[in-house]
Amino acid sequence: MRRLQRQACAGAAAAAAALGPNNAGAAAAQHFWSRPDLHPPIVRILHRAGRTAPGFLFIAPKRKTPQAGPMIFDNRGRLVWFRPLNTRGVSDFRMQWYRGRPVLTWWQARPTGIKTGRAFYVISDARYRQLAIVRPAHELPGDIHEFLLTRRGTALMTTVDSVRRGGRRVTEGGVQELDLRTGEVLLDWRSVSHVPLSESYAKAPRNRDLPYDYFHVNAIDVDTDGNLLVSARNTHAVYKLERRTGRILWRLGGKRSDYRLGRGVRFAWQHDARRQPDGTIRIFDNGAAPRVHTQTRIIFVHLDARTMRARLMRTIVHRPAIVAINQGNAQLLPKQHLLVGWGHEPQVTEYDRRGRVLLDLRFGSGADSYRAYRYQWVGRPIGRPSIGLHRGRVYVSWNGATTVARWQILGGSDPRALRPVETIARNGFESSAPAPRTPLVAVRALDRHGHRIGLSKPLRRA
Structure with a gap:
């Protein structure tokens, strides 16, 4: 396993703005590739x-x-x-x-x-x-x-x-x-x-x-x-x-x-x-x-x-x-x-x-x-982390999770046997890294002790 501790690229998470409808007018909002439903x-x-x-x-x-x-x-x-x-x-x-x-x-x-x-x-x-x-x-x-x-x-x-x-x-x-x-x-x-x-x-x-x-x-x-x-x-x-x-x-x-x-x-x-x-x-x-x-x-x-x-x-x-x-x-x-x-x-x-x-x-x-x-709030949401693929990068977030310290990027061809490719530090709500060149991509959440606390569904690369 190639393990890299680095700051994830999260620019798209907060910098990209989207305009949404509103009965009182439009307003700028945050946009996330892993959670396009949130604004x-x-x-x-x-x-x-x-x-x-x-x-x-x-x-x-x-x-x-x-x-x-x-x-x-x-x-x-x-x-x-x-x-x-x-x-x-x-x-x-x-x-x-x-x-x-x-x-x-x-x-x-x-x-x-x-x-x-x-x-x-x-x-x-x-x-x-x-x-x-x-x-x-x-x-x-x-x-x-x-x-x-x-x-x-x-x-x-x-x-x-x-x-x-x-x-x-x-x-x-x-x-x-x-x-x-x-x-x-x-x-x-x-x-x-x-x-x-x-x-x-x-x-x-x-x-x-x-x-x-x-x-x-x-x-x-x-x-x-x-x-x-x-x-x-x-x-x-x-x-x-x-x-x-x-x-x-x-x-x-x-x-x-x-x-x-x-x-x-x-x-x-x-x-x-x-x-x-x-x-x-x-x-x-x-x-x-x-x-x-x-x-x-x-x-x-x-x-x-x-x-x-x-x-x-x-x-x-x-x-x-x-x-x-x-x-x-x-x-x-x-x-x-x-x-x-x-x-x-x-x-x-x-x-x-x-x-x-x-x-x-x-x-x-x-x-x-x-x-x-x-x-001082500790949130442990049910469900899985969310991921999205965009222009060769994988984006990951877990709405409400406060104990995630790192994200482990997984790749492979068999959804039951995905292997770690690299590990990145969590950086804000949404973090990103280059997507592995494998048919399937998933991301695992790790806490500060390295314990596994969540796993996304795998996505198939186009």
Whole structure:
């Protein structure tokens, strides 16, 4: 066996772009000879200046992108896993824990063109197999904003419903907690029973039969005492709810804040309110739209329960300024790094504990992702590696596999007796090498210990 340890030629994997159809226009995408069915958006690294937190990056590109779906990639923008969906609606893709195991979860709308059915949440395992489909009870649709698995074996979900209040049609926001084992509804909180329409900053339609989205719930967090923090975009407020009864314990921000807001605290059209380990509350302050602030920022607010005052402790902004008119989040990482997904703007930034940029990137052209995350994820897909032949080269990939270190190129005339020709180092999602001059070609995946972990189907050379 002729064994060569070399860097595989992967230029065609990321450099070749393909244009795909989209109901909002065409956008550039990646192209792979071994997986011509995959067209994830191209990721451009704008700035990299230091050691980021470990792990891969998670987004769910949608809007102007040839294919929408959950996507994982590395710090160099190289694809790890992508699942194109039959819908333009995908959101909140992340890693969570389910029954003691790491899983992938996301929100998914009904298929494009289908007018019946409800949106739902997906739970998939490390082999990318679907474990569960979760829907809120009482025929409510799964809402795009939050699907949070808890240590109690429950799921916290944002919900929406259309009701009549004050002679008009109103879209109310809700929070539902569902026991995933029994299906029991532990909490079904509805905003119109607790928050009057007068708290909203959103302008009501003149036509009273058109829905008035006065609340717009967009985040749920479990507070340190087990109660819930709930963010409502259109009231510019964060609410603390008693988890068992749904009673509002306090309001932060908005027209009826229980806390007196210190200088720089007031936020608007916000997302992703989370309690931090140091006791502060972190908020993705969109500041638009309509625009209230000059730029979107992430703020850390200290609440003094004795004096009922809220004080601004820290602010993170992007340079040059970004105004995210909707969506967005931040994630606390090891060593107090902070990952920010800029929502409507297709950009992701990682900051160190001092606010210095360690990584800045953009994806797609006109795409967006509701949130962005970083996780240490190990994927072991079922099925085989995929290969393709093009102009005398063999291209190989294995969508979602994170433990492949090298590829062993095989050749021969008998599919049951193919022999190793050479071994190449894995280089990104798709690697390539000169195809052996044999009737049949296949590729075997090896892990870092040299163990065989996967074998492609053989291809016959033309």
